[in-house]
Amino acid sequence: MNAPADLPPLPPAFVALLDALVPPAWRPRVDASYTAPKAVVFRHNPLRAPDAAAVVAALAPLQPEPVAGMAGVYRLPAHDRQALTHHPLVSDGYLYLQGIASMAAVWALDPQPGEEILDLAAAPGGKTALIAARMGNTGRIAAVEPVRARFFRLKANLQRLGVRCAQLYLKDGAQVGRLVPQRFDRVLLDAPCSSEAQFTRLDPASWAHWSPRKVRASAAVQARLLRSAAQALKPGGVLVYSTCSLSPQEDECVVDALLRERDDLVPEALPWPVDLPALPGLTTWDGAPLHPGLALTRRVLPTEWTDAFFLCRLRKRG
Template sequence: MNLPEIFTMRMKEKLGKSYLDFIQTYNEDYHVSLSVNTLKISVDHFLEIFPYKLEPVPWTSDGFYYQPDNPVTKHPYYSAGLYYIQEPSAMSPVNALNPTPDDFCLDLCAAPGGKSMQISNLIGDRGLLVTNDINETRVKAILRNVEKFGLRNVLVLNESPDKIAKVIGNCFNSILVDAPCSGEGMFRKDPRAVKSWETYGPAECHNIQREIIDQLENLMSDDSKIVYSTCTFAETENEDQIAYLLNQTELFSQREIQLSGIAYDDENTKYMTHIWPHLQRGEGHFIGSLSGSTSHVKSREKYVDNEPPEIFKLFMDKHMKEPLVGHFVLEGERLILKPEYKVPTKGLRVVREGLLLGEIKKGRFTPSQALALYLKSENFTPILDLESQNFDTVKYLKGETIFVDVKTEGLHLVCTDGFPLGFAKLSSGTVKNMYPPSWRML
């Protein structure tokens, strides 16, 4: 690989004797891994039913390496949202953050959403997760993953950090800043990152990162965990940014990183550490951990439960063994089940707040794909359960009509091995496919 000379000279000076081991990794294959969605399936159960060989990623309990030639994105379990494809090193920041159930969490630079999905696993879809990206195109990937993972207690924003700080304010006790960076750690995985680095390098990224982290004191609460991470090696984007936060105010202090499988060389690396491709099975990553505290804390407010529209009540009476409860809102024709907690959003670009249940048009309710993937098969009737190895399952995911020996009629929740995939209508054994075109397997 043709690496920039400025980069190689800097890394040689930084790494010393280990530089040759580091540079040799660019002649090796990168590692691929997946993260299990423990909201839908336990890790033990997933390991029992997943057909491909897996090896654990050491710094997380639900991440696993797989072989590059295994077609994991073509397996129906992927469409069911049982796992997410994620680079192994990228799993480390959320585990360093270690949010807990009922936390108010903020993933400030979240696209495409893998780290937000990890956060949702750790908080159990409780409390509140605000996941944001300033890029209008990239935020669509977050929304897709939120729906596939089956999340309710989430607010998806397409906004700048300063606007979020101004409108929502000091209420987050778990904050992740996976900052936009020069991407040096991704050179091996994506050679295009080298070209991007030449025009969008450490100096330019440093300024953008500084604008983001300047908002942290306006976002954190009185006892906050904060992780700042990048996929680059440049000190100006990493250690210098942590030092800046610690030196500018007494509101921040160092917080020890607890990650297995990562060697800590000295006292300082307990609070700031790297994943190096020549030492660990992953791409380059930096993690800096802080505690933050402010007296300007906003109180938490819950949504008040209310009754859903009558047409949706009839839908639940017919199909659901346990009805959904919470705060229901009609936004035009779309019916939304709001998160448990609410925060101010006036003036913010809200992509989604809560779970999209479906649409009400001309007195009829049509359930959404998001609802299908939020449901558990045991709470819905009737279901059409297709074996994951059955070719009809792939045909369904491609949007094709299939034929089954089933006597029940009307709306069904289509599942694979008991895990929901989407909806369909049955008539005399013919399955009228309702799988959304934009979701279909190619």
């Protein structure tokens, strides 16, 4: 598909990144994803209503399509986004708009009822709420967010979505591992990043603050948070690291640095929906070798219905 001639081009450094990462067979679909609005993906919230079918039926005349193999997950054409966003079922917390790769971070974490979970960069709260749903609102979630405005957005979202098992902390996540070492059964770090998943040629402002320098700065923050996450994890526990960035500097390279520092963390295969467009993680980048276990990570590609995302699951040795 050829892009409209009047759309502004993506930044040259980002195009070079796509050239390096995306196989030729995927490239037309990836390029097309930057030139049109995406389909909107949402999920049923069982904390508000147990019957997904009844809730989704109440969206009529909207006609969502179930996402194959993903119970309670649906999508609508891009032109229905506004109608869904402002629907009472969304504002009342029965449905929640959330990217499929974002949900996959919680699937990879695989939280169990009664466990103690750390969500280390929790705002705006979609993943926290999905963790609570997977746990049946039992156990305890420590949801950490350092930015005051985002913290209160997190609080409001969790209340709206019916989350009762979370305790919220306005705190720098990089301090948590030192304060409560080896406390949590599972840790999710969906790290702040350079937000490459937000890029669209329909809005040049989507990349106005992006640069290779921003990528490097993001990686430094991510490395501090990931060390804290690993320190807070119990022996035998699971740590999931994710970003909404394509850049290996923020993804495999951050994890590789941690694996070089610690020998008690082992990459594991991800539970993976078969139709989610993704590539195995890299084991070399910029001429340098990376930990071979990073082949088990996944980089979700941007398409007409998915956003760019990176996912890694680590197990701490018992």
